[in-house]
Amino acid sequence: MREVGIIGAGLTRFKEHWDSSLRDLFVEAALKAIDDAETPEIDSMYVGCMSSGLFVGQEHIGPLLADYLGLKNVPTVRVESACASGALALRLGFMEIASGMSDIVLVSGVEKMTDCDDPTSALAAAADIENEAFFGATFPALYALIARAHMDRYGTTREQLAAVSVKNHKNGAKNPDAQFQREVSLETVLNSFMVADPLTLLQCSPITDGAAAIILVPLDMVKKMKDRVVKITGSGVASDTIALHSRKDITSLEAVRLAGERAYKMAGRKPEDIDVCEVHDCFSIAELIVVEELGFVEKGNSGRFIEEGNTEIGGRIPVNTSGGLKAKGHPVGASGIAQVIEIYKQLIGNAEERQVKNARIGMAQNMGGTGASSVVHIMEVAE
């Protein structure tokens, strides 16, 4: 396998883009990545997108987006694994370069959510439509079921759940690309509108438009062109039952644990080696369980771990320095790529006010549905 490096990255601001279409958003992010990479040539392209069909009524977006980016006749693949579509697109581009099939691959993610009048139903398609959504289970409801079970078993409190949002908004306030660039207090989070008990509005990631893109090349090429070189050293993917109720343990996310183990194994790393991590905080409870599954804290103790400040910038393991899905925004197909871009920025020392000191090894964890799919990548500064 060839070693794979990142040579360019770009993203749109995450927000409600009333004046931009799906294709506008994608092209903006892709052009920024291409300009950053200083290479106009692209051998092939992957785009992660959960549901252009339900959100804007357009399928077949691989060729559509290549066409609008001016990439004539390039091979293009649209990747779908619900909210993990972006990281899975990155994984496929990583494999294509590692295998020697291509030298310059654009991996991207995009979602245009605000053109849709019932995004809650569109998002529910990431669950088991026949056996969960058809009975009225929305995504906040499914994660609320997980949260209640975690509270019942481990004594996790509402305040500990809310602390995730407080921390992520604090980080998002320092991110010029974030949808919500303001801090919120614990009381504001707890007293915001109840969506699905115990999850309040400020514990749910928002509806967002946005796109993100990365150019992957063989590591040797990055070394020739960039001063600060970042390589992808671990890539892990795993799946689980589509329906939450089919899992043996509702308080666990087995696909996250397995994807993490596979990425750690490929990279030859362990949880203590990670300096900075982006995780899939679609709901507050998700971040709590993910930090357990990735091995940063033992099972059931994540509430206290986060409450004590261990995951803040400057803490033991800074989590979601970008603001996470909660504050940065969650254009579902783009989130997995945007997470990797945040880690890339941290590793090249370009994360501005959010910079984690001496960050050399980073991790990004993306997740689809209630954890039916998960993708984990480890990135490192190369000598």
Place this chain on the structure above:
Amino acid sequence: MSTQKIWRERIGRYRLIGQKCKGCGKVLFPKRLICPECGGRDFDEEQMPDVGKIVTYTTVYVGPKFLELDTPYIIAVIEFNNGVRVTTQVVDVDPKEVSTGKEVKLVYRKLQAEGKTGVIAYGYKAQLV
């Protein structure tokens, strides 16, 4: 939603019929072609009980379009004594009375309707015993 889909799902949704794997004895609901436990492909039909208990639950205040008028409503994971779990609504109850571990009985209810005059899909919801 389509008429034939609602018809196709009647065995599970209307009659609570699932299956038992002849290989390992795992009970599955709704029916599948392969046992996820042992890979077996031979099954006997198995009637699900109509009583179970609440594993976890939530009160939903923001619902999808088809349930806009029904909020707040309760969604729960229910477990039968044969190990099978389902997700459905708990109805006819004050949310304050619902808690983990409480016993429920499945009842036959309307789930969704297609448009104003379209086909109605029925299925199971739960009531506290």
